[in-house]
Structure formats: C-alpha cells, structure tokens
Amino acid sequence: MEKYDAIVVGGGLAGLASGVQLAAKGKRVLLLEAAGVVGGRTSSYDIEGMNVESGFHRYIGFYSHLPLLLRKVGIKLSDILTWEEKVHVRMNNGKPLVLGLAPVHGMVKTIQGFIGNQDYLSVKDKLSLLPFFIKGMMDYLTRPKQLDSFNIKDYAFKHGVTPDAFHQLIVPLSSGIYFLPPDRYSAYVFFGLFAPGIPKFYKMRIGAFLGGMTEIMCQPMADWIEQKGGEVRVNTKVDSLIYEDHQVKGVRLSNGESIYANHTILATTLHASKPLLEQHFKEEEWFKPIGNLPMMPAVCMQIELSEPAYPVDITTFAPLTCMASFAEQSRTTFQQSKGRLSIILSPPEKFLEKKPEETLKEVLLDAQKIGLDLKDKIIDYRQINHVYDFHSLEPGHQQLRPTQKTPVDGLILAGDYTKQPYFSTMEGAAYSGIKAARLIR
Ligand SMILES: Cc1cc2nc3c(=O)[nH]c(=O)nc-3n(C[C@H](O)[C@H](O)[C@H](O)COP(=O)(O)OP(=O)(O)OC[C@H]3O[C@@H](n4cnc5c(N)ncnc54)[C@H](O)[C@@H]3O)c2cc1C
Structure with missing residues (x-):
C-alpha cells in the first residue's frame, strides 16, 4: 500500500504553502484540489469563455510569510506585482479623494493625503480619527475579546469619530476590504488588519497583480512541489x-479511492472542512467551536469593456454604493483586455440572490453616481459568488477559530479561518499553511 508522509487537502494558498514547506523538507507530499485549477480564492480561471479571477486581490507591502514562500519557489515579487502608493475614494462624480498609503515609498503622496483633501475631510474630521485609532490599537493589544464584541460603527462613534470621517475613511477601510457593512464588522478585525503593519509601516504599499493569480503565482508553486518530488492532483475531491484506531490515516476520494498518509492537512475552506470533520468528531469538545463558527459570502462582478472604465488601474473605494471596492485592470491583471473592471460588492448577501443581469443593473446605476458611465462599453460580464467561503468577521466570532494543531493523531488544519493574525488574507492563508507544515517533523 502506497503511503505518503502527508496529504494536503485543498490547493488554495494555505494548502500550497503547506505543500511547498513539506516538499522543501524532502517529505513525500500529495496535494489534492477539488477544482480544475489550484489557487482557491486566489485563483484565475475561465468561465464560459471569459477569463476571470476569484476577485481582485491586493498584496500588502508588510506581508512576510507569503513573500518568503514565493522566494523559495523562485518567484520574484517585482515580476508579478506593480506597486500602488495611493488609493482612490469616490463619493460622487467629482474629483476622487486620493489617499496616500505608503509612508516611505510614497511619502509625499501620503503626507499630501493627510494634510490635503480639505474639501473632503476637515481638520476636525481628521483629528477625530486620532483618539479612535490609538484607543483601538490599545484595545486590540490588551482587551481583544472586548474589542471583538463591538462593531466598528458603534466603536467609531463611541470614540468621537465625526460622521464625515466615518463615511469617507472608516467605511472604505472596513466594507471596502471585507464587504461587510460597518454595523456588522468586528472592531477587532478592523484594528487587527492594520496591527501587523504598524511595526513594518515603512514597508506599507499595495501590490496589484500583473496577471492571473493562478498563472503567475499559484501554479508555479504547485509546479515547484512536483519538481521536489511531490504530487499535485486537480479535479480531485476528498x-x-x-x-481508524483514533487516528486519521488518510482520505477517501469521491471516486472511492483510498489514499493513506502519516499526516493529513485539511486546508479547505471552513465550509468544506465542517462536514469532513463532523463525520467523525461532531461530539468532540475541541471541534465544537468550529461547528459554531459562522461563514459569510463574497460576491464579485467582472466586466469586460471596450475601453478602460477608469483613467488609471488603482484600488478604488466607493462608499455609499454597492461597489465596496473596485479596480480597472486592463493595464495590470488583464492586459489582454481593452477594459476590465473587477468589483467587490456589498452587502454580498443581497447579490447572492440576484441574477447576474440584475446585479449588473445595480452596478451600472451606482457606477453612474460616482461618474463612471459604463453602459455603452460593456462586452461581457460574469458574477462570481463565494457562497460560504469566508469565516464570519462579524463581532464575537474570533475566539471560535481553531489552531492548526488538533487533538487527533494524524490530523492538522490549515486555511485562513484557522488561528493566525492576518484574518482572511493571502498572508493569513500562507501563514496558516506554514504553521501546519511545521507540525510535521
Ligand atoms: C473576492 C476576494 C477578494 C480578496 N481580496 C484579497 C486581497 O485583496 N488581499 C488578500 O491578501 N486577500 C484577499 N482575499 C482573501 C484570500 O483570497 C483568502 O484569504 C485566501 O485565498 C484563502 O486561502 P485558503 O487556502 O485558506 O482557502 P481557499 O483559497 O478557499 O482554498 C481552499 C481550497 O480547498 C479546495 N477544496 C474544498 N473542498 C475540497 C475537497 N473536499 N477536496 C479537495 N479540495 C477541496 C477548494 O477548491 C479550494 O481551492 C480575497 C478573497 C476574495 C474571495
């Protein structure tokens, strides 16, 4: 009977990170991915003739675990990313609010952003953010559980943030990043997303991908695992x-095949992990919080256009519209397109129910409000629903996230929902996979 050192279930960044680390250690590793491509929520693929991505992604300059992996497999960041030193916030069809977010790489723009933009945010509005950020960071460090009991809207108003500062800054930085309206967005998650960046503030800037994420990042990781003697199978569902005998000894595939290994790393989404774990461990205390950890969706719309929708490819937030965040991508990720808009929609639940043509109608109306007239430029479009792909970032759920180490022999967990400080990000997924692989000696 063939036996691997480790089976990794799931070929998203968490699974790929585990696979890379284990292959580097010389372990016999088999990675199994249910979809036709690797990458999971960080993937690019074809839907009925249109090349799409799981949703537009930004790499944050302070990430440290993901770049380590990329370096290991021979990917240079400068080959796959282009850097943005600022973002746009659009409240109306006038000039966008330009926020510099790169204190070292784009110092002038960052300082201008804070000192300037007086027509959007007054000095009083800006100053109202200071005690809020200081108190939030202190609570993040000293009272995480209490902070996680607040939503960011209540927390901001409790600490004196003005309504304008709230709508024009806190909303883009919350809903724009995790699609949830601020009254459902955990204050702990809000500050936790920025916290790891504070000691590395000098690295802060935003990377946009220069191609499909599967082609330029995830598939090369899978190829590297294979070059090191590992195996990667796509279209293979566990x-x-x-x-058996109080130990996880491997996996059974949907085609009935059984595969054995000393260790199994379950690196799927929370939604896919739950039923696999419940089959055997439903009554075990340790696994109960996983069962109670709710999930949330994300919905994206990608529109192929006859010309660019926006003068530059840049991360743009549009609070007060359904376009939580969006980017024109025809000069970056989709260079074969004449125009390509990738939009993350908020609130996602509203759009899950809608047909793509109905969603498009709402997007067009909101796009018009912020000065983008897309109607006569549309060539094609796709709606991408991530129905249960995220663990909930609403208040009160963070303490339910499991560690990678489980009490069951042979079973390890990975995935962005497992405990690590970067929440649902590429960095969080990669770090969870690295932590999982470290448990295998
Ligand atoms: C729209 C959107 C925008 C985002 N934007 C950003 C961003 O700007 N910056 C950032 O850092 N992060 C961003 N993220 C988050 C980031 O993509 C995720 O946190 C990360 O990709 C999660 O990786 P993962 O490996 O934990 O899970 P996944 O990528 O979901 O991987 C799990 C894999 O398991 C597979 N699987 C499931 N069940 C089985 C089974 N039974 N057998 C075999 N395989 C199975 C799935 O097919 C999937 O490939 C975004 C995500 C989305 C959806």
Whole structure:
C-alpha cells in the first residue's frame, strides 16, 4: 500500500504553502484540489469563455510569510506585482479623494493625503480619527475579546469619530476590504488588519497583480512541489477522512479511492472542512467551536469593456454604493483586455440572490453616481459568488477559530479561518499553511 508522509487537502494558498514547506523538507507530499485549477480564492480561471479571477486581490507591502514562500519557489515579487502608493475614494462624480498609503515609498503622496483633501475631510474630521485609532490599537493589544464584541460603527462613534470621517475613511477601510457593512464588522478585525503593519509601516504599499493569480503565482508553486518530488492532483475531491484506531490515516476520494498518509492537512475552506470533520468528531469538545463558527459570502462582478472604465488601474473605494471596492485592470491583471473592471460588492448577501443581469443593473446605476458611465462599453460580464467561503468577521466570532494543531493523531488544519493574525488574507492563508507544515517533523 502506497503511503505518503502527508496529504494536503485543498490547493488554495494555505494548502500550497503547506505543500511547498513539506516538499522543501524532502517529505513525500500529495496535494489534492477539488477544482480544475489550484489557487482557491486566489485563483484565475475561465468561465464560459471569459477569463476571470476569484476577485481582485491586493498584496500588502508588510506581508512576510507569503513573500518568503514565493522566494523559495523562485518567484520574484517585482515580476508579478506593480506597486500602488495611493488609493482612490469616490463619493460622487467629482474629483476622487486620493489617499496616500505608503509612508516611505510614497511619502509625499501620503503626507499630501493627510494634510490635503480639505474639501473632503476637515481638520476636525481628521483629528477625530486620532483618539479612535490609538484607543483601538490599545484595545486590540490588551482587551481583544472586548474589542471583538463591538462593531466598528458603534466603536467609531463611541470614540468621537465625526460622521464625515466615518463615511469617507472608516467605511472604505472596513466594507471596502471585507464587504461587510460597518454595523456588522468586528472592531477587532478592523484594528487587527492594520496591527501587523504598524511595526513594518515603512514597508506599507499595495501590490496589484500583473496577471492571473493562478498563472503567475499559484501554479508555479504547485509546479515547484512536483519538481521536489511531490504530487499535485486537480479535479480531485476528498469525500471523507479515513479515521481508524483514533487516528486519521488518510482520505477517501469521491471516486472511492483510498489514499493513506502519516499526516493529513485539511486546508479547505471552513465550509468544506465542517462536514469532513463532523463525520467523525461532531461530539468532540475541541471541534465544537468550529461547528459554531459562522461563514459569510463574497460576491464579485467582472466586466469586460471596450475601453478602460477608469483613467488609471488603482484600488478604488466607493462608499455609499454597492461597489465596496473596485479596480480597472486592463493595464495590470488583464492586459489582454481593452477594459476590465473587477468589483467587490456589498452587502454580498443581497447579490447572492440576484441574477447576474440584475446585479449588473445595480452596478451600472451606482457606477453612474460616482461618474463612471459604463453602459455603452460593456462586452461581457460574469458574477462570481463565494457562497460560504469566508469565516464570519462579524463581532464575537474570533475566539471560535481553531489552531492548526488538533487533538487527533494524524490530523492538522490549515486555511485562513484557522488561528493566525492576518484574518482572511493571502498572508493569513500562507501563514496558516506554514504553521501546519511545521507540525510535521
Ligand atoms: C473576492 C476576494 C477578494 C480578496 N481580496 C484579497 C486581497 O485583496 N488581499 C488578500 O491578501 N486577500 C484577499 N482575499 C482573501 C484570500 O483570497 C483568502 O484569504 C485566501 O485565498 C484563502 O486561502 P485558503 O487556502 O485558506 O482557502 P481557499 O483559497 O478557499 O482554498 C481552499 C481550497 O480547498 C479546495 N477544496 C474544498 N473542498 C475540497 C475537497 N473536499 N477536496 C479537495 N479540495 C477541496 C477548494 O477548491 C479550494 O481551492 C480575497 C478573497 C476574495 C474571495
């Protein structure tokens, strides 16, 4: 009977990170991915003739674990990313609010952003943010559980943020990043997203991908695993864990095949992990918080256009519209397109129910409000629903996230929902996979 050192279930960044680390250690590793391509929520693929991505992604300059992995597999950041030193916030069809977010790489723009933009935010509005950020960071460090009981809207008003500062800055930095309206967005998650960046503030800037994420990042990671003697199988769905004699001994595939290994790393989404774990561990205390950890969706719309929708490819937030964040991408990720808009929609639940043509109608109306007239430029479009792909970032759920180490012999967890400080990000997923692989000696 063939036996691997480790089976990794799921070929998203968490699974790929585990696979890379284990292959680097010389372990015999088999990575199994249910979809036709690797990358999971960080992937690019074809839907009925239109090349799409799982949703537009930004790499944050202070990430440290993901770049380590990329370096290991021979990917240079400068080959796959282009850097943005500022973002746009659009409240109306006039001039956008330009926020510099790169204190070292784009110092002038960053300082201008804070000192300037007086027509959007007065000095009083800006000053109202200071005690809020200081108190939030202190609570993040000293009272995480209490902070996680607040939503960011209540927390901001409790600490004196003015309504203008709230709508024009806090909303883009919350809903724009995690699609949730501020009254459902955990204050702990809000500050936690920025906290790891504070000691590395000098690295802060935003990377946009220069191609499909599967092609330029995830597939090369999978190829590297194979070059090191590992195996990667796509279109291969795991149906159950093989649990015998109080030990996970491998997995059973949907085609009935059984595969054995000393260790199994379950690196799927929370939604896919739950039923696999419940088959054997439903009554076990340790696994109950996972069962109670709710999930949330994300919905994206990608529109192929006859010309660019926006003068530059840049991360743009449009609070007060359904376009939580968006970017024109025809000069960056989709260079074969004449125009390409990738939009993350908020609130996602509203759009899950809608047909793509209905969603498009709402997007067009809101786009018009912020000065983008897309109507006569549309060539094609796709709606991408991530129905249960995220663990909930609403208040009160962070303490339910499990560690990578489980009490069951042979079973390890990975994935952005497992405990690590970067929440649902590429960095969080990569770090969870690295932590999982470290548990295998
Ligand atoms: C729209 C959107 C925008 C985002 N923007 C950003 C951003 O700007 N910056 C950032 O850092 N992060 C961003 N993220 C978050 C980031 O993509 C995720 O945190 C990360 O990709 C999660 O990786 P993962 O490996 O934990 O999970 P996933 O990528 O979901 O991987 C899990 C994998 O398991 C596979 N699987 C499931 N069940 C089975 C089974 N039974 N058998 C075999 N395989 C299975 C799935 O097909 C999937 O490939 C965004 C995500 C989305 C959706």
